[in-house]
Amino acid sequence: MQLRHRLRWLFWGLALCLCGTVSAENAYKVGVLYWSMSIPGQVAMRQGLEAEAKRINAQAARSGGRGVVLLPEVAGDGGDGVERQIRQMRAMVAARPDIIVVQPSDNAALAEPLKAANAAGIPVVAYDQYISGGKLASYVTSDNRQAGYLGGEYIAARFPGNTPLRLVLVEYPLVSSTVERLNAFLDALRDHGKAFRILKTYQAVEPVGGRKAGEAILRDFPQRDSVDVVFTVNDGGGLAVVDALAKAGRNEIAVASVDGDPVAVGNIRAGRLTVIDAAQFCGPLGAEAMRVAYAVLRKQPVARHVLVPVFPVTRETVDRYPGWQGPLPQAFEKPWPANQRSWSGKIVEPR
Template structure:
């Protein structure tokens, strides 16, 4: 890699955030590679993971078992973040290998070689949120991203008559599996509801400033009120700033569907600020489950190769049921809008 050595300190070990148990047992060394520290949902995933580490260590102190010590790095956003995470994972494997690595990939393909390097070194790897498209993962924990998009598509379909094709703008991010699956799910949801649509334009954004730019591009490309029916954003990282920019420009006629469950987006639904549905992730649960599985792998236990956490449809009708990013799965319920699957189910799906 081309990074200058004097910059290494910026990306090396950011914290040893959870300490060994007081019993004297040597803790398991857990390398954790986070993606972003600017995207709010990812911050909550991190808190969930680190809170689970605290719980594990409390239990370890009480039982005399081995706890965990986390060694964390943050890649950062954009193309530099992708390259940085490649370098971080290589350094982690080659220079001071931990007992296990947990990674939130910045890119599905970029980490193939570092994952294969970990495989050859005998270091198990657990991924969460995003997949790595080559190599072997001990376990993969993610939201049901296709479901997240599908819920948005079927709900938006319930708001429109069928006299003409829906005029749709997509704000997507094709570099990671989760956001690709969300777009596919959204379009599948529209199609299953019998809605014809026309994709007017696609923009790329997952971070707040990118969302502002996507909104500016939309306003430039479609300056007339009524020229766009719906904007679908693949996350709240871009979606919140996009909505804010469109509202400031007076484009309140546009309907917005999105994914994540950010409190600001929930407020937009409650206040009628463009957003009609936000398919929420259970972010803390995702991060915590990733560490649970890593700890079980370290103890020699079998874990499912894949865990899929359901997404929750936050709408005006379901606001009171949504417990927030840090909450547990709410009870199953019947959707109050037309759907090919009327029941929302509160269960995790596991498999190989």
Template sequence: MIRSLSISFLIFISLSFTQSFAKEFRIGALYWSMNIEGQVSMRKGLNKEFNRLTKADKKHTYKLIEEVAGDGEAGVEKQIQQMYQMISKNVDAIIIQPTNIAALVKPLKLANQRNIPVVAYDQFILQGKMTSFITSNNYQAGYLNGEYIASLFDDNFEIRLILVEYPMVSSTVERVNGFIDALNEHGQKFKILKTYVAVEPVSGANAGDEILRDFPFKSSIDVIFTINDGGGVSMTKKIIAAKRDEIKIATIDGDPESIALLKAGKNIVINTAQFCGQLGAKSFEILFNYLHGKSIPTKVLVPVFPITKDTVKDYPGWDGEIPRPFKKPWKNEYWNNKFVESKK
């Protein structure tokens, strides 16, 4: 009896000792905005993968320290300070959706000096070493929009084009590059009438007002390319309210409200959608593997899906599984559904 109690006591002490000295991974998670629905879905995907992977790991404990920067210049400045705070807390790793490609260079370099791994998703940071960078295939998104728009016009027709861009982050720059390259490679003539800057609902609505003020007459614009639904939805609503149904709008993200406008035939003719949940989940999976000494890619591009009136039935939504390849109705070519990984 005494021996049995002694063995039980020793087992209890052993388990307590193991639990007391189990490694706790403290991970700083820095999000950009909770006002851009695609970014909210990315966070949900990240959180879901965090819960799945950490629950299965019985040897370690995990703490996710979360902060949201917010929109505009104030959000950029806030995220800089948030990153410095995570470094001062000496977290084991940082996972971040940058608000600006240049503003976070100094804190990233400091994290490098402190040997704190940094995984960035959606946007990259211009200088310094990122442990890994995960994003949607933004060039593919712009290119798919451009090739579809080119299919709607005769090659000899010069498209009068408006760009609604946001040159402060990498993803949106790549989208514009892809769009313009597709028009050029398909031999489509075009003229950029003017560019505007918008990325979230307020700036999108302002851009809509400015476009209508600058081009008040019908048939003065053929196409508007907007780099995301964050600003694109509110901009499109302004165009709809003004009854400018002759304007074709190409956008990116896959926001449900934007897709509903496409289905209803309200100006939007293509929306190349992200798989936001999978992007967030993939980002945490890569960080988790790195913390456990596994080989990881330094860059991952998540495929994007071209939603048109003909393909909308096949899009599973932000949180869905990536569909199989299909032949694009506007071109005798298959859509590429592959992740692109690099270890350079």
């Protein structure tokens, strides 16, 4: 591990320990690999994770127990970020922390580093995205199937009748969460009897890619009323798509997305293209990942898979949504036709 990495780890670890006045020497060392700090939802997840670490340290200070020291790294966006995270996880395994908590930037790319952690006896908790290969102590994520399904059922209710929906998709096939969202969106259209035709598919998951996708949609479909719905797999790229369409005056297009970015929620309030955003509880998701990791460190049983619910933000429900930091709202009946009428805010541990 390079000296600059060790110094950065020391700084973060001391800062976190001081917040809870726990001993850095006695604390569990938690390597944390974040994906992006340019995608606002992921920033909120980090905030939730680090707030939970501070809560753990405060409790440990009161009880005389062991706290945690976080040793953070950030991968960054795009292909360079994927390669950087591979190197970061390999270096993390070599540094031998007590546990690694990782938000993967690519499902497959971290398989070999995960297997190296398994061989070294270092437990790994993944959150937000899965790792395809190796063994995870636990996987904590938003209910991404629920997210896509909520969007599909709402769009089906908004576009009744037999005319096939003219659909444009903005996807990202490199991570499990966005694949699940897209598949569930299409499943919901089918389950609710809504025929559709996919006009074209683009890729975007962050602002630069979103701007390119928005420009491409306008170039490929320049005529008004040539597209009914655009589905974007997240707001990281989707907000830039909405901006491009709105600036071109294409307000006849309905947009469905996932994340619950405050800007997207504002667009729903203002009637600016976005009609539904399946909103994550990013802070509680990050906090749950840290809570699970701490339980693993203390040899307590944990679920192998934890699902945090998402919330359907629409013009009818926007006042019920508390924002990324939660708390999880009470259950309610959806005010649109749906096969599953009620929404529940419970964290689920599927078997």
